[in-house]
Amino acid sequence: MSSKMIVLMSSDGQSFEVEEAVAIQSQTIAHMVEDDCVADGIPLANVESKILVKVIEYCKKYHVDEANPISEEDLNKWDEKFMDLEQSTIFELILAANYLNIKSLFDLTCQTVADMIKGKTPEEIRSTFNIENDFTPEEEEAVRKENQWAFE
Amino acid sequence: MAWFQHVKLYIASCINLFTKIQKPYLSMAMDSKECSLLPFELFEEILCRVPTKSLLRLKLTCKRWLALFNDKRFIYKHLALVREHIIRTNQMVKIINPVVGACSSFSLPNKFQVKGEIYTMVPCDGLLLCIFETGSMAVWNPCLNQVRWIFLLNPSFRGCSCYGIGYDGLSRDSYKILRFVNGVFTKNEYANTGSYKPEVDIYELKSNSWKTFKVSLDWHVVLRCKGLSLKGNMYWIAKWNRKPDIFIQSFNFSTETFEPLCSLPVRYDVHNVVALSAFKGDNLSLLHQSKETSKIDVWVTNKVKNGVSILWTKLFSVTRPDLPVLLAFENLSYPVHFIDKNNRIVVCCEEVLADKRNVAVNIYVIGEDEIKRQDEIEQHQLGFSWPFISGYTYLPSLVPVPSSEDNTPE
Numbered sequence: 001m002s003s004k005m006i007v008l009m010s011s012d013g014q015s016f017e018v019e020e021a022v023a024i025q026s027q028t029i030a031h032m033v034e035d036d037c038v039a040d041g042i043p044l045a046n047v048e049s050k051i052l053v054k055v056i057e058y059c060k061k062y063h064v065d066e067a068n069p070i071s072e073e074d075l076n077k078w079d080e081k082f083m084d085l086e087q088s089t090i091f092e093l094i095l096a097a098n099y100l101n102i103k104s105l106f107d108l109t110c111q112t113v114a115d116m117i118k119g120k121t122p123e124e125i126r127s128t129f130n131i132e133n134d135f136t137p138e139e140e141e142a143v144r145k146e147n148q149w150a151f152e
Numbered sequence: 153m154a155w156f157q158h159v160k161l162y163i164a165s166c167i168n169l170f171t172k173i174q175k176p177y178l179s180m181a182m183d184s185k186e187c188s189l190l191p192f193e194l195f196e197e198i199l200c201r202v203p204t205k206s207l208l209r210l211k212l213t214c215k216r217w218l219a220l221f222n223d224k225r226f227i228y229k230h231l232a233l234v235r236e237h238i239i240r241t242n243q244m245v246k247i248i249n250p251v252v253g254a255c256s257s258f259s260l261p262n263k264f265q266v267k268g269e270i271y272t273m274v275p276c277d278g279l280l281l282c283i284f285e286t287g288s289m290a291v292w293n294p295c296l297n298q299v300r301w302i303f304l305l306n307p308s309f310r311g312c313s314c315y316g317i318g319y320d321g322l323s324r325d326s327y328k329i330l331r332f333v334n335g336v337f338t339k340n341e342y343a344n345t346g347s348y349k350p351e352v353d354i355y356e357l358k359s360n361s362w363k364t365f366k367v368s369l370d371w372h373v374v375l376r377c378k379g380l381s382l383k384g385n386m387y388w389i390a391k392w393n394r395k396p397d398i399f400i401q402s403f404n405f406s407t408e409t410f411e412p413l414c415s416l417p418v419r420y421d422v423h424n425v426v427a428l429s430a431f432k433g434d435n436l437s438l439l440h441q442s443k444e445t446s447k448i449d450v451w452v453t454n455k456v457k458n459g460v461s462i463l464w465t466k467l468f469s470v471t472r473p474d475l476p477v478l479l480a481f482e483n484l485s486y487p488v489h490f491i492d493k494n495n496r497i498v499v500c501c502e503e504v505l506a507d508k509r510n511v512a513v514n515i516y517v518i519g520e521d522e523i524k525r526q527d528e529i530e531q532h533q534l535g536f537s538w539p540f541i542s543g544y545t546y547l548p549s550l551v552p553v554p555s556s557e558d559n560t561p562e
Contacts, residue, residue: 119206146297
């Protein structure tokens with residue numbers, strides 16, 4: 001059975017041929033396919049090839065094949081390995097998943113960063129995300145007092 | 153074909169527009185440290201998945217984050233993703249994340265010691281309606297350390313009263329409290345009238361006011377049922393006074409009326425454990441354990457919505473020799489449970505230890521083919537388990553305790 005292929009074009013000019021069934025996990029692409037404007041390929045002006053490769057890898061894995069179902073446990077393990085990336089790459093994946101409207105990838109990437117943030121102190125967060133501390137010492141003390149449970 | 157080309161152009165222009173918006177952020181990534189490249193709205197998506205305790209700590213990151221964590225829209229978005237915990241208030245506050253096995257303890261708010269022990273609590277959106285031994289009433293958010301004392305209309309016979317907390321409408325800006333006297337204590341079940349007209353009191357937090365009306369109630373809430381607040385309404389297991397049927401009674405805070413919802417999927421027996429809880433945020437769940445066989449059944453409903461019939465389906469049944477007996481004796485605390493995201497039940501119950509003199513409070517995670525016991529929460533002497541319930545399900549949330557519009561001091 002021949003599957004319909006479509007071409008995705010990254011912002012840096014690379015082309016990727018993908019099965020339509022795999023690609024339409026992206027709601028954005030799915031709408032374009034519905035509106036039948038994919039003949040010349042789909043330009044993805046804000047997704048770099050480096051990121052598009054990862055997105056396609058994800059969509060291929062999550063394209064459910066009834067004949068070879070994957071257990072949830074195995075998928076979770078795969079997710080963990082898949083998300084073993086540099087922070088900046090993860091952020092770009094969040095942007096791409098958001099733009100391409102792939103809910104499960106968006107959830108996974110956001111949750112990964114949320115898990116990273118979970119154990120950090122405000123100082124560590126500020127340093128990671130380049131945020132300035134605009135509290136005075138008095139203001140800081142007031143917030144700390146109000147939320148005793150969190151600081152124990 | 154002209155319309156089709158318009159659509160193609162429109163999509164292309166949307167993409168271009170998006171690129172124009174994205175470019176400044178992408179270029180920022182080149183200059184500054186790796187991670188400032190997300191627009192704040194996407195940062196919000198990440199932050200709403202961070203557990204409450206961490207978010208509280210991160211209030212100190214910067215003023216913009218502090219403002220976000222105080223923003224109503226974000227608060228409820230975050231609430232929708234919070235996992236269930238269990239809370240106990242036996243001398244200290246213990247908030248337990250059963251799935252992970254983490255437990256934090258801290259002291260009760262100062263005034264609580266003066267008001268006596270907490271007799272019962274009803275959780276709603278991370279707010280806890282607390283009723284004290286002395287009859288005092290407060291709404292409390294332990295995460296934010298906020299307490300609001302509710303002035304009482306008249307002395308309450310707290311032992312005979314049922315309490316509820318919910319909200320009017322979907323915008324959740326009008327939380328209300330319900331109190332009514334539960335018939336079974338004031339009227340002999342077998343008396344010939346079969347109905348009574350107690351006062352039903354409703355308190356609105358926003359306007360800091362009570363209103364009372366008398367309603368004819370020909371039913372009563374069954375013993376040991378503390379009520380469940382779900383999507384703004386209250387639910388109890390109730391029995392008609394004049395017939396043996398058991399059903400789910402509800403109180404709608406928008407219409408301020410009692411509405412019988414549906415019957416139970418199991419035959420009710422006062423010796424069996426029958427407990428109500430939420431399921432997936434919109435549905436009811438029922439935990440049932442037979443005293444005779446120790447078999448545990450978990451039933452769930454479809455979405456609870458106005459005008460839609462409620463149907464029960466069995467989530468699973470489990471019989472195995474190592475199943476805990478959730479209520480071995482009447483003088484132990486009633487178990488409390490919730491269903492986790494993997495459809496396993498997480499149940500907190502009291503079990504008598506081998507020495508037959510002490511009781512341990514344990515948490516079990518039970519699935520169709522698995523059972524796991526978490527570390528013991530605490531131990532105490534057998535004889536008197538106060539307040540007769542093992543704990544309450546609790547969503548640690550950022551929802552502030554509503555203040556009254558007239559800013560009446562406590």
